[in-house]
Amino acid sequence: MRSDTTGFWTPVALSADIPSGTVIPAHVSAGTIALWRSQAGQIAASADRxxxxxxxxSHGFVRGEALSCIYHGWSYGMSGHCVRIPAHPSLTPPETIRVVTHAVRDTSGVVWVAEGTPASDPLSLDGLTPLRSLTVEADRAAIEAAAGVPANADGLIEIARDGEDLCLLLSGSQQSQTGVRTVVHVLVATGSQAPQRIAASRNVERLRRMAETTSAEGNVP
Ligand code: FES
Known part of the structure; x- marks a missing residue:
């Protein structure tokens, strides 16, 4: 996802997978973050600590326009500052109590988190519609091998399967307890009908199995 030398955007989730009032863990190269959407629909990304x-x-909960910690209930606003400490309800939390936040964009149905300071906008996905995300227990090289083509500089793999275009947007790979895993966001042509969407989903499942088999057998080029 590198777009320049000072920073880049990582596609961490599909917009539809984070309804208002929810928080999920997401992954960037530096580790796990808490990705959340306020009740009013604003998206935010915080350090997961x-x-x-x-x-x-990311184990917490969203109430109104703040993310609350599940342990003692301290709440943090969109900009990361602490807005409430339940044990001291009359206290205005000092400005110094804040959680690290990341720049985040919610565009074209994909949520992107900035790593560093990108000089440009996230990749434009005109003509494409997100279908689903899936986690592949393999690194990018194994996914590229299964697809038969390398990802471009933006991490996008474009392939044709069953006469239909299929696009895979690769997030960064992370180390997991069982090895390396990569989140893949699947995109299809805007206007695709149910049969094409079902076929695309099946094709990407096949591709996942191939990549994971390749990875498990250590045959990654
Ligand atoms: S650890 Fe989060 S409020 Fe105490």
Whole structure:
């Protein structure tokens, strides 16, 4: 996803997978983050560590326009500042209590998180519609081998299967307990009908099995 030398955008999730009032864990190259959407529909990305005692904020909950920690209930606004400490309801939390936040964009049905300071906008996905995301227990090289083509500089793989175009948008790979895993966002041509969408989903499942087999057998080129 590198777009320049000072930063890049990572596609961490599909917009539809984060309804208003929810928080999920997402992954960037630096590790896990808490990705959340306020009740009003604003998207935000925070470090996945509560400044109080280190609880994962992705295990927390969204109330109104704030993300609350599941442990002692400290709440953080969109900009990361602490807005409420339940044990001290009359206290205005000092400005110094805040969680690290990341720039985030919700565009073309994909949520992108900035790593560093990108000088340009996230990749334009005109003519494409997100279908689904899936996690592949393999690195990018194994996915590229299964697809038969390398990803371009933006991490996009474009292939044709069953006469239909299929696009895979690769997120960064992370180390997991069982090896390396990569989140793949699947995109189809805008206007695709149910049969094409079902076929695309089946094709990407096949591709996942191939990549995971390749990875498990250590045959990655
Ligand atoms: S650890 Fe988060 S509020 Fe205490």
């Amino acid at each position: 509560c400044p109080h005692r280190g609880m994962s904020l």
